[in-house]
Amino acid sequence: MLENAWLAWMILGSPLIAFVVVGLVGRRLPEGGAHVVVGSLAASLVIAVYFLVQVLQQGAIGNSTATTVPGFTWIPGDPATGEGAIGMNLLIDNLSAFLLVLVSFLSLLIAIFSIGYMHEEAGKPRYYAEIALFVAGMLGTVSADNFLQLLIFWEIMGLCSYLLIGFWYHKPEAASAAKKAFLVTRVGDVLFLAGILVIWNVFHSFRFEEIVQKIPVLWGGAYTPQLALLIPLFLFGGAVGKSAQFPLHAWLPDAMEGPTTVSALIHAATMVKAGVYLTARSFIFLVPIATGGGILVQAVPWNAILVIAGIGAFTAVFAGSMALANYDIKRVLAFSTISQLAYMFLGLGAGAYLMASEAAHGSTEVATAGYSAALFHLTNHAFFKALLFLAAGSVIHAVHTNDMRAMGGLGKLMPWTSKTMLMGALALSGIIPFSGFFSKDDILAVTFETGASNPLFYLMWVAGIGTAFMTAFYTFRMWLMTFHGEFRGHGHPHESPRVMTSVLIVLSVFTIASGAIAFLTNGFGNLIFYEEPHAALPLITPLLEANVVELALTGLSLALALAGVGLAWAVYGKRVISPSTFTKTPTRAFLHSMLVNRYWIDDWYNAFGSRTVAGFARAVDWFDRNVVDGIVNALGRGGVVVGALSDLFDRKVIDGAVNSISLETIRSSLALRTRQTGQVQNYTWVIVLGIVAILVLAVLLGILPRILGRP
């Protein structure tokens, strides 16, 4: 149990409060309420650290520490058993406590950086309010204790990404990039929602803990092998959209139209990391579940795991290659994010496969290497990608362009930005001892190890190691084009204000140091994986045990990364090789234009959008105008005719009757009133004649005695 567990709600509550405050009165606050947001994120960070310390202390590293912080019951379930209730609770375990700290820390730094970066922008209150809501969405996503709650916060993030990417909504590119981000991730979200609905139908619960308990019970019954394959694939569909994996990667490069700080937030701390987190949470469907009588291996969806790892491996190469030929500093980073996220999916997939196949072979030890490697890479990537983006933002702030061809030579003019960005570049390239090296090597090692169970993973390992080479090349191509040589742009760029550079310095320290987290905890898995203590890093193990194969693998990936750096230096640093070498022959030129045009996938999507979808829309429009409108119009005209008939009937028959009755009354009374002469004796005559007539009639009818009251 955690002390002061209710405080956990304040981790996401505090940015939410900041969102409301800045949204309402931000206009009257200095810097558009930036300090409110920074303060709220700092509060989140403090509380998150408080819980992480508790989790680490009480969990004694490696023990189960999952605590559910009760919130409220949203939809009450069965009154008797309480089954089927949907609640809003927080799940604080090693993984979520760690990610809460990570997210709030990076968001805090990015918010501080924004004070400098956004200083001259209009619409700052809008920016800061949306940033606060965005971070609240991410904090809610990583601390949700059930899939539905996760989806709610996930969609809050989707909304905020739309708003923030379209921050400069008056720019058509930004507006359309925002729409693209929203729509493309929506494709994944629909799959995610479908997966959630299937989960509900099978388990009647959204809670991770309950689902884990129910899987062995329902296996063979409601939980069939087909559903076991379907659920993780649906959930992965959501992750593909959010994390911009192939084929839903197209939105992320365009999302660069937003402010650079937003890009940093999306790429480092929030949004794209949510996809990895979701896949990590859906491990309950991927790996064997320990039951009372053993381990349930049959329920493992091997093909779903292969899909996850395969998409990861493919996207890593695919996105990495697109970064090779791009001239937009932010887009290079965007492609590298896609590529690095793909590494994480590869690591998760390989880890799940390894875990399952070892369990299938009777091993009782849980192999968590892939899982922890992927999340380790997530952590490291968060730091160095935030650093790279903020440094890129600092550069853009100075030169007012994204085009690297208009940069160059900035190393002398912006020493702090240049040096800190170099740290990030080294980490991204995976050069020892920067953080990226450890986690990337971890993932590759796990992938190689899994190859023993399924040779496909050897292929994925080759893809991963090829990506390592490309990553090193394009990262240093970017760094050299920006900071090396002569300045090719206009104006007089100067170093950014201290509020920005100090953030860069803090981040570069963490970029170097985050690799050491694994050493401190004797393997990163111990930090985020509960239930089973995890062995030390594969890197350390071979050093201690002198495992020649793994050492050779590590050496190979490091050598390829260095080769990539060297090639970039040769082309863009020393200029030994001219960049035009890459476009000399027709084949090379074709490859180059293919990369520049992003494999024409965006064009295909546009064509699909403008031809197929628009054609369908036109067909629907025609149907609507001619058929539906025709029916509606005919009905309308029928109504008019009926109305006219009714009107006619009303005027002629009903009004006619009423009018003629009154007319006749008037006419007859005009005739009758002349009988009223005013002559008293006329009236006397009438009275007398009347009495006489009555009497005569009575006598003739023989009823006179009765009138007189005689029998």
Added chain:
Amino acid sequence: MIPVEYELILSTALFCIGLYGVMVRKNAIIVLMSIEILLNAAILNFVAFSSYAPPAGDPAGQVFALLAIAIAAGEAAIGLAIFLALYETHGTTELDKIRLLRW
């Protein structure tokens, strides 16, 4: 004793004379007098039946006759007052000249 038929015939004759006067004469005074005759015809009937119908000597008819005479006096007074007012406003007591009850 005079047979009751004679009295009734006299009463009927009086009634017819009065009725004729009311319906035909134009002078309001004469019409009023005719109304008195009509009343007297009715009073005569009361008196006749009082002495004739059993139990003989029942005074109810005679009491009625006296009451009716008294009321007739009042009625005549009111009628004359009305005619006086009519004469003052219209300058005539000819009934066919007075058309106040007209439409």
